Amino acid sequence: MQESLSPNYDSEFLHQSAVRQLCKWRADWGLAKFRLYLSKHKVSEVLLQDFYIQWQLGNKGEYKCWKKPLSQQQDLGI
Numbered sequence: 001m002q003e004s005l006s007p008n009y010d011s012e013f014l015h016q017s018a019v020r021q022l023c024k025w026r027a028d029w030g031l032a033k034f035r036l037y038l039s040k041h042k043v044s045e046v047l048l049q050d051f052y053i054q055w056q057l058g059n060k061g062e063y064k065c066w067k068k069p070l071s072q073q074q075d076l077g078i
Contacts, residue, residue, distance in 0.1 A: 016066050022051040025059025029050070 008014075022043070026034045038048075057067035 019050045019054055020061045023059045027060040
């Protein structure tokens with residue numbers, strides 16, 4: 001089955017995409033350049049919080065990557 005190429009405007013998808021982009025920039029640019037970017041742009045607290053969680057879980061901005069915190073994995077019996 002081929003994946004749809006039409007844009008996805010679902011708010012959760014857009015939020016996760018923005019968080020992944022922050023993770024990618026952090027991985028590609030390094031900490032100093034990433035902090036400089038954040039100092040020059042307004043980024044919502046929710047994005048920053050989710051970025052921090054995803055970064056701590058090892059998300060480096062890979063396509064469609066979204067890591068679940070350990071507490072969520074335990075609820076699933078993992």
